[in-house]
Amino acid sequence: MSKLDKQSGKKPDKQLDRKVDKMKQDYxxxxxxxxxxxxxxxxxxxxxxxxxxxxRSGQTRVYTMADRTRLKLILRGKRLxxxxxxxxxxxxxxxxxxxxxKQILSLIDKIQDKRLQLEQQQKDLELTLLDLEAxxxxxxxxxxxxx
Amino acid sequence: MSKLDKQSGKKPDKQLDRKVDKMKQDYxxxxxxxxxxxxxxxxxxxxxxxxxxxxRSGQTRVYTMADRTRLKLILRGKRLxxxxxxxxxxxxxxxxxxxxxKQILSLIDKIQDKRLQLEQQQKDLELTLLDLEAxxxxxxxxxxxxx
DNA sequence: AATTACGTTTACGTTAACGTCAACTTTAAA
DNA sequence: TTTAAAGTTGACGTTAACGTAAACGTAATT
Numbered sequence: 001m002s003k004l005d006k007q008s009g010k011k012p013d014k015q016l017d018r019k020v021d022k023m024k025q026d027y028x029x030x031x032x033x034x035x036x037x038x039x040x041x042x043x044x045x046x047x048x049x050x051x052x053x054x055x056r057s058g059q060t061r062v063y064t065m066a067d068r069t070r071l072k073l074i075l076r077g078k079r080l081x082x083x084x085x086x087x088x089x090x091x092x093x094x095x096x097x098x099x100x101x102k103q104i105l106s107l108i109d110k111i112q113d114k115r116l117q118l119e120q121q122q123k124d125l126e127l128t129l130l131d132l133e134a135x136x137x138x139x140x141x142x143x144x145x146x147x
Numbered sequence: 148m149s150k151l152d153k154q155s156g157k158k159p160d161k162q163l164d165r166k167v168d169k170m171k172q173d174y175x176x177x178x179x180x181x182x183x184x185x186x187x188x189x190x191x192x193x194x195x196x197x198x199x200x201x202x203r204s205g206q207t208r209v210y211t212m213a214d215r216t217r218l219k220l221i222l223r224g225k226r227l228x229x230x231x232x233x234x235x236x237x238x239x240x241x242x243x244x245x246x247x248x249k250q251i252l253s254l255i256d257k258i259q260d261k262r263l264q265l266e267q268q269q270k271d272l273e274l275t276l277l278d279l280e281a282x283x284x285x286x287x288x289x290x291x292x293x294x
Numbered sequence: 295a296a297t298t299a300c301g302t303t304t305a306c307g308t309t310a311a312c313g314t315c316a317a318c319t320t321t322a323a324a
Numbered sequence: 325t326t327t328a329a330a331g332t333t334g335a336c337g338t339t340a341a342c343g344t345a346a347a348c349g350t351a352a353t354t
Contacts, residue, residue: 028331040331041313042313044332045311049311058320059332060330060331061332076275077275079228079271080271080272080275082228083311084311090278090279093279094278096286100293101290101293101294104289105290108286115276118275118279121226121272124223124227125227125268125269131241132258132265135240136259139255142251143252146247146251147248176300177300186342188344189341189342191303206349207300207350208301208302297352298354299350299352300349300351300352301348301349303346303347304345304348305344305345306345307342307345308343308344309341311338312337312338313339314336316333317333317334318331321328322329322330323326323327323328323329
């Protein structure tokens with residue numbers, strides 16, 4: 001029996017289970033933490049910062065698919081070296097917050113800025129990879145000379 | 148008159164100026180800071196951490212071309228989201244520190260690790276760029292609908 | 295002689311992103 | 325019913341990467 005069942009009740013409800021298992025809907029804080037290899041403290045912290053906002057069942061947090069997705073984006077951002085605020089900004093870019101054309105235009109500007117920054121990162125990445133390849137090459141040559 | 152001239156003396160020394168301007172050799176802390184848009188505090192901090200080690204003229208720091216290069220690499224690392232320690236590690240990978248094959252093999256391992264990490268970053272970068280492009284697209288469509 | 299410009303060291307302050315208790319509640323199991 | 329497991333909210337601690345300020349030296353300019 002899955003943890004989800006544990007949460008929603010003891011005996012699985014056949015009525016609801018019929019076609020609704022198309023995708024896991026809700027997650028406990030532990031589940032999510034485990035899946036993404038972060039601590040629960042981290043998840044609470046992200047919530048405190050407004051990056052996640054799970055609903056509550058009593059006072060217990062219940063994470064939805066949307067939260068999971070945002071968490072994924074945050075962690076992706078981290079791997080890129082972005083700060084939480086930067087990731088938050090980017091996530092906001094993904095869904096249309098502004099409704100009037102002035103806001104949309106400003107959003108487009110911000111998107112362009114980020115793109116430029118990320119493209120610079122791409123260049124830096126490639127340079128670094130090239131350097132590493134060269135270093136590896138030299139190592140190999142050293143080895144063959146030793147042998 | 149360049150700052151270099153200021154440093155070496157008031158009147159440019161014809162003797163030394165003859166062919167020695169093939170490349171700027173030394174930099175004051177201000178020059179380097181200005182060129183890379185960091186503060187002098189930052190340069191001293193990097194030195195404290197062992198990332199740079201300028202020679203001294205009296206107690207005044209004199210940065211060489213080697214320092215400049217390392218600084219460049221450090222800042223490149225920063226743009227990738229690397230910590231100073233990580234950048235330091237990478238820089239160490241660039242020149243052969245170990246002489247025996249065991250050390251070299253371990254270095255190769257570390258290089259591979261970094262490469263894997265950076266390649267993961269590349270993937271994340273591309274995904275993020277794709278997301279941003281899509282977001283930009285949606286913005287444009289919103290605009291055209293408004294118009 | 296006094297100011298200005300650049301350099302130095304020492305040391306405390308700051309922000310981000312959590313870690314690490316502590317003290318407590320609620321639910322599930324033995 | 326006691327215990328164990330997972331949840332909660334504070335609140336203080338920690339590390340990295342500098343910022344900022346104090347107190348001082350030196351050298352050139354006014």
